Amino acid sequence: MTAFSSLGLSEPLLRAVQQQGYETPSPIQAQAIPVVLEGRDLLAAAQTGTGKTAGFTLPMLQRLSEHRPPEGHLLRALVLTPTRELAAQVGESVSTYGQHLPLRSAVVFGGVSINPQKDLLRKGVDILVATPGRLLDLHGQGAIDLSHIQMLVLDEADRMLDMGFIHDIRRVLKLLPAKRQNLLFSATFSPEIKRLTQDILHNPTSVEVARNATAHRIEQAFYETEKGDKMPVLAQLILSGDWSQVLVFTRTKHGANRLSQQLEKNGISAAAIHGNKSQNARTRALANFKSGETRVLVATDIAARGLDIDQLPHVVNYELPNVPADYVHRIGRTGRAGASGEAISLVSRDESKEFRAIEKLLRRKFEVLPAPVVDLELLRRSAESYVPPAAAEPQPKKPAGGDGQRRRRGGNSGGAGKGGNSGKRAGNARNERQASGNRAPGRSDEGAAAKPRRRRRPRRSPAPSAH
CATH class of the missing domain: 3.40.50.300 (P-loop containing nucleotide triphosphate hydrolases)
Structure with missing residues (x-):
């Protein structure tokens, strides 16, 4: 050697x-x-x-x-x-x-x-x-x-x-x-x-x-699942197997957000990571996942080749990728550096084309197994134990007219956090758009609020003169 x-x-x-x-x-x-x-x-x-x-x-x-x-x-x-x-x-x-x-x-x-x-x-x-x-x-x-x-x-x-x-x-x-x-x-x-x-x-x-080959230590399993049953099946796998760390892949950013929210409601701590998340949010989600604070990390393919997590035991394809090579990259997040790992894919009827493409790429046939039976009582107990994040403290009431005055002053200054709620929303939206690509036009400072436009009051027309 x-x-x-x-x-x-x-x-x-x-x-x-x-x-x-x-x-x-x-x-x-x-x-x-x-x-x-x-x-x-x-x-x-x-x-x-x-x-x-x-x-x-x-x-x-x-x-x-x-x-x-x-x-x-x-x-x-x-x-x-x-x-x-x-x-x-x-x-x-x-x-x-x-x-x-x-x-x-x-x-x-x-x-x-x-x-x-x-x-x-x-x-x-x-x-x-x-x-x-x-x-x-x-x-x-x-x-x-x-x-x-x-x-x-x-x-x-x-x-x-x-x-x-x-x-x-x-x-x-x-x-x-x-x-x-x-x-x-x-x-x-x-x-x-x-x-x-x-x-x-x-x-x-x-x-x-080993081009287009998967690690020998990765155990791969495919489960036939109705599209609408994927979330409870995933929750069942996590809860019954007592999985403490699992990386789940979806096709879309919206799907990643929705799935992480559904898992949270079922008592399973989860976070989403994708291109529309700010870099600070992505870094924080990954750090919480590595530390064990977050149990499930739901990701799009942007994370398939960029995440290096020691001893990651489980990867789940919640949806099969459109490009078969991405399947290899996804499950390659587990079974690294000689460690063993488990890769599970949930396959619905409309994904038969993607499934056959994966078999063709890897030059092997996979048995598609029946999905595990969902224990509704287990899911109920998990959901009941879920503690939602603490609600924000109510803000004291402001005197009438105060909000409008503050917005106008914020509009003049243009400073971060001083442009009222509308300015903050605009800033957050801009940051998300910039974070979705590597090249952010203009400023890409995290948290910089967009400068809100100052609304001008219409000028009063002079009184019409007598002719």
Whole structure:
């Protein structure tokens, strides 16, 4: 078996790897690390959960530490990711594995204030992990210098294309030096990926590991369920199995919100995470889920490739994905790093096409089992034990006319929180729209209220003159 010590990594990196409890590299790491250390371009096909992040992070850190510029901290490595969660995950890996090296790194994405990110970049970083939209925003404001980039990594390139980032990626490429090392990681090799590969990579080495295959330790089960019975069946599985941590996938943002609310009403703590949630809300929901405060995290596919949760035991496909490859990414959230996991899918009659597509992709037949019998008494007891969040304290009555006066004063100042309730609602709506994409036009400060328009009083017409 290959050991990390045989891959040519430096002592500080081997020490960091050992501190994480790893001794043997995964197949993608064993094949990718030597290629990257040699300075060659790499095209890698690897599923989520295979350890690909360390496959490019470790050799990237070593190459940058071996050739440090005399000018200090210059931005020399750029990692592009499709989602904020994945950017945060990669950034955490860079910090963890580079803890014994004199390198600085930063993570930037949309949905949060851009000003702290600009301050961080101003201090100088060697490695930047970014979503494409926020990177272009920073460059457009003159906050980032991409002229010294030596290494470019496109992580989950197929997902970036699916999310419509191809034009942003091409804009970023025009800002980079022509001479650089390029690493492209993708779960699939679609025609679009092949075209992108031709534009970016130069005589690349190809590495392919278990493409479109699910982890061996993941136990998969499919239950035939009427569409209207899915929620009680899911609640039955959670309660009867005493599941303390389960990630549930829906197709739509509205469906994620509705399901999390239904679970809450049935006494099962739940939270939704999707693109319309502000970054602060997404971060808080994920933190509560990891800590065990929230029992169920309901997510759309935006979370399928960006969540890294240690020892996640259960994943449920509440609705089958439209794209069969997304099934692999979803259930890849469990059974990670050698751990076992369970993936359950609730299949209704109208999802037979999606089910057959999954079988075709994985080249295997799955037995569809009858749904578990719902214990109504169990659900009733759980719902009765539910304690709703404390209601907000009633506000003291305001004197007549006070609200209108405050709104007019707030309209003049335009400050956050001073524009009355209508201003707050407008600000919240704008933040949600900005958080739904990585690129937020204009300001994307969390919590900044939109400036309400001041309503002008109509001028009195002068009294008509006698003719």
